[in-house]
Amino acid sequence: MWMKLCSKCGERAEIELDYARMHLCDRCFVDFYERKVRETVKKYKMIGKEDKVAVAVSGGKDSAALLFVLRKLFPDLSITAVHINVEIPGYSEECEQKFRELARIVGVDSIVYNTREKLGITTPDFQKTVYKDRICSPCGTIKRYLLNKIALENGFTKVATGHNLDDTVEVLFNLYVQGDIQQLVRLRPVAPSTHPKLVTKIKPLIEMTEKENLLYALKNQLPFKEAPCPLASGSRSRERKKLLEMIEGKMRGFKHTLFSSHVKRILPVLEEGVKLPSFVECSSCGMPSSEDPCAFCRRIKMVRGNP
Ligand code: AMP
Ligand code: ZN
Numbered sequence: 001m002w003m004k005l006c007s008k009c010g011e012r013a014e015i016e017l018d019y020a021r022m023h024l025c026d027r028c029f030v031d032f033y034e035r036k037v038r039e040t041v042k043k044y045k046m047i048g049k050e051d052k053v054a055v056a057v058s059g060g061k062d063s064a065a066l067l068f069v070l071r072k073l074f075p076d077l078s079i080t081a082v083h084i085n086v087e088i089p090g091y092s093e094e095c096e097q098k099f100r101e102l103a104r105i106v107g108v109d110s111i112v113y114n115t116r117e118k119l120g121i122t123t124p125d126f127q128k129t130v131y132k133d134r135i136c137s138p139c140g141t142i143k144r145y146l147l148n149k150i151a152l153e154n155g156f157t158k159v160a161t162g163h164n165l166d167d168t169v170e171v172l173f174n175l176y177v178q179g180d181i182q183q184l185v186r187l188r189p190v191a192p193s194t195h196p197k198l199v200t201k202i203k204p205l206i207e208m209t210e211k212e213n214l215l216y217a218l219k220n221q222l223p224f225k226e227a228p229c230p231l232a233s234g235s236r237s238r239e240r241k242k243l244l245e246m247i248e249g250k251m252r253g254f255k256h257t258l259f260s261s262h263v264k265r266i267l268p269v270l271e272e273g274v275k276l277p278s279f280v281e282c283s284s285c286g287m288p289s290s291e292d293p294c295a296f297c298r299r300i301k302m303v304r305g306n307p
Contacts (some may be wrong), residue, residue, distance in 0.1 A: 005023065007028075009027075014282075019248070020253075032072060033216045043190040046089070046189070047077065049077075050082070050157075053078065053079050053160055054081075054150065054158070055082065055145070055160045056162070060092070060225060061214045062162035062164050063162030063298065064216075064224040065162065066204060067081055067106055068216075068220055069216065070204065073111065077271075080108060080111060081109070081110040082150055082159075083096060083099040083110065084115065086120070086123035088123050088229060090230060091227070091230055093289075096112060098223045099112070099137055111150060115142065121304065122146045123139045124231065126299075127231075128303075133233060134233065135231045138302075140230075141299055149195075149201040156199060157200065159204055160201075160202050161201065162203075164205050165208060166209055166210040170243060171187060171264070182274065183218050184262075184270060188263065189206045189207075192197060194276075195288040226228055265295070280292050284297040284301075285297050
């Protein structure tokens with residue numbers, strides 16, 4: 001068999017990136033990855049010099065890569081790593097451990113928020129509610145709310161998450177199939193603050209594939225938890241991902257193209273035409289929301305019951 005050579009430097013290639021028709025050696029891959037993240041950050045004007053960025057780190061590969069690459073690309077930027085421990089047995093403890101290890105290696109301040117200690121609830125509590133078969137939904141709502149709240153209370157100006165291209169395209173595909181315009185208009189690289197209590201959200205890895213994030217985390221020997229969350233059912237999501245993988249196999253660059261068409265061509269039209277619901281103040285927590293009580297307070301109440 002022929003030895004593949006790096007498309008950039010001609011050395012022996014270790015990595016194949018199908019969508020870009022490239023073979024890369026380890027060094028050129030790391031260089032390529034970092035350039036691409038820098039381009040994404042610049043293209044969507046994600047970060048300014050004065051920003052104080054809260055990087056949401058789950059303990060998984062994507063957000064590990066995110067924290068490491070942001071520190072490397074922007075050494076003078078104010079960065080704090082934030083982790084939410086939702087107390088899933090056999091999972092969350094190790095995620096927090098990986099998080100602490102990573103924050104130490106990268107050399108950033110860190111905040112750990114434990115939902116049992118602070119709120120008296122955990123994600124497994126939702127197994128007793130109507131969410132028992134789709135526990136990711138309340139868990140996601142709670143984490144999103146808390147990340148915003150933590151950012152607000154600590155004066156962070158941006159919340160960065162490690163959402164990758166594969167996950168984004170899977171959600172995008174689903175939203176198009178369902179014609180969910182309200183959610184489609186929210187699916188974007190930057191969600192600017194639309195209320196003084198809502199901090200701008202940025203997704204610097206939104207154009208990086210899952211494989212690229214994994215390789216970057218591995219090449220840099222970052223600590224991360226490999227096993228997926230044991231409570232995530234995810235079978236439908238896995239099926240959809242397989243389907244999209246098949247399309248990618250027949251149409252090279254399909255995922256990148258779908259995402260870029262969405263951002264460049266569809267989003268500007270949607271943003272003009274779709275009216276997002278206006279805010280009311282949640283009577284329970286005071287945060288802006290489209291409903292009162294807000295989604296977070298309703299979920300919490302579901303588990304705690306009426307006081
Ligand atoms: P997921 O929806 O689990 O793929 O997570 C998407 C992004 O949300 C991750 O890349 C992280 O940036 C953030 N995130 C998820 N879970 C947590 C957590 N427990 N603590 C902090 N950030 C998280
Ligand atoms: Zn509320």
